Every structure is written in C-alpha cells, then in structure tokens.
Amino acid sequence: MPPKRKQKAKTEKQSEKDKNFLSMKEKVLEIKRNVLKAVELMLEENVSKNWFLENCSKLCKQDYADVIQERSIEHVCGYPLCDNPIVTVSCFYIVCSICLVVT
Numbered sequence: 001m002p003p004k005r006k007q008k009a010k011t012e013k014q015s016e017k018d019k020n021f022l023s024m025k026e027k028v029l030e031i032k033r034n035v036l037k038a039v040e041l042m043l044e045e046n047v048s049k050n051w052f053l054e055n056c057s058k059l060c061k062q063d064y065a066d067v068i069q070e071r072s073i074e075h076v077c078g079y080p081l082c083d084n085p086i087v088t089v090s091c092f093y094i095v096c097s098i099c100l101v102v103t
C-alpha cells in the first residue's frame with residue numbers, strides 16, 4: 001500500500017505543476033497577444049500621444065523595430081506619433097525628415 005500512496009502524492013504534485021505550467025503559459029500568451037495588438041495599433045494613423053506612452057512599455061526593442069519597419073513599408077514615418085509620408089526609403093532613414101534627428 002505505501003508505494004501507491006507515494007505514487008498518488010507524486011501524481012497530485014505533478015498535476016499541480018502541470019496546472020501552474022499551463023497557467024504561466026496562458027499568461028505568456030496573453031502578454032504576447034497584448035504586444036501584438038499594440039504593434040498593430042501603432043501601424044494605424046492618428047495614434048494618440050497618451051496611448052503611445054502607455055503602450056510603449058509593452059514593446060521590446062525588436063517589437064518597436066518591427067513597427068518602424070512596417071510603417072516604412074507603407075511609406076509612412078516610422079515614428080508612430082507622426083503620419084508624415086516618407087519619400088526616400090533607405091536602410092538608415094525610415095522616419096520623415098521632421099522626425100529625423102542627427103546627433
């Protein structure tokens with residue numbers, strides 16, 4: 001009998017681990033969905049400054065690079081708060097001349 005009890009306890013423990021793992025996985029997926037939604041909305045015109053500031057923290061460097069790249073494909077300034085068109089697209093200049101800051 002003792003081995004069965006031990007096995008049952010182990011199974012319950014494993015089941016609890018599985019639940020925690022699935023819960024964590026759901027949280028990660030929810031965060032990824034929120035990031036994707038933020039990226040998609042940054043591709044739209046008329047992004048509000050407040051919304052942009054609230055949602056910028058959700059993005060990592062690569063997410064923001066994707067926003068800039070996608071906007072440049074649409075020939076719009078890469079800075080989400082600026083809807084000016086970009087005339088020349090090169091690998092260095094994917095924001096409009098107004099947003100381009102040379103340091």
Ligand SMILES: [Zn+2]
Pocket residue numbers: 077078079082083084095096097098099100
């Ligand atoms: Zn611009």
